[in-house]
Amino acid sequence: MTNESRLADVAIVGGGVIGLSCAFELGRRGRSVTVVEREEVGFGASTVAAGMLTPSFEVELTPPELVELQLDSLRRYPQFITDVESAGGLSCEYRDEGTLWVSRHRDDELELDHLCQIQKDRGLPAKRLTGRETRAIEPYLSPRVIGGLLVESDHQVNSRKLVAALEAACLCVGVEIITKTGVSTVQRVGGRAELTLQRDDERPLLHADQVLLAAGVWLEEGLVTPLPRIGMRPIKGQIVHLKGQPLVNRVLRNSDVYIVPRAGGELLLGATEEEQGFDMEPTAGGTLDLLRYAFEILPGLYDLYVSEIDVGLRPAVTDHQPVIGPTNTEGIFIAGGHYRGGVLLAPSTAHFVAELMTTGRVPAEVEPFGIERLLLERQQEAAG
């Protein structure tokens, strides 16, 4: 790269699953799109994510409008996968075996009853199982498992494959992806957006009619934009990868841990949730907790090999809901703060962001996730 100036219809800051999904959608609609990523595509959260497509997850803490967006995205997933795979030719390892929640004691059982009712109220299939029925469909479960809840509408995707497939799909629809390049400033100059890129000693400019800020946890780290601070912060998640004999067929989970099977006998155990700033080092304690919780329900993993311990930084704002919409600067938009749901929410985020950026109208589905709520919060804080 040299210090030249480039031009695009849309510049996207951040090449994670959200930035790439939006780029693909906009590229398919005929816009010229340039994605600028400070590391490699998917770095930070996307390639670490377990890839569970489970709106049933943490249902108590999720407001109804976010549940609606999650369900909308889950419904879009099969077509999204078909589009991405057929554009770029790479598989995303999409699987539809569902999630099996397991219980080990009376409190777990009450939680599963409650979760089952919520799923049914939403019209989603959910089936309560006895301990014997639960172990019959996943024979390696501990004999201590006394019940289960099978949610067959939950699906999963291999997030690393998804990122690679999205990158390939983006390139096939003409998206330019610049990696290992930071963005230091985004500003409005002469009716257009101007981005200052940063790579080694070079400071090229990128001009665009529109900018989408999709930089994950780095939205407010080393990047100056016209956006007031919205308090984006990283939430560290450690995830242990095991490899060996395939032990389970579907995602297993309880309130402490999730166990995600991938092709070739790989199992992912996730995930810790820690407020440790930008620390990306795995710890003994995080690993110990995940192995212990998972061992309690799946003792056979004792003999598997540890192939990797991965750390991701989930982007979150104070209310842990995504931030999707226009900003208070013309031509500059945001899609971020997806916290634990970036992979699940990628298809609907991409669809509604592309609608917004091409029509100028905020789709009703993402209205609740506008930036205004965070700006109001900041004003209230400042007013004491």
Ligand code: GLY
């Ligand atoms: N999506 C699951 C997690 O963030 O741990």
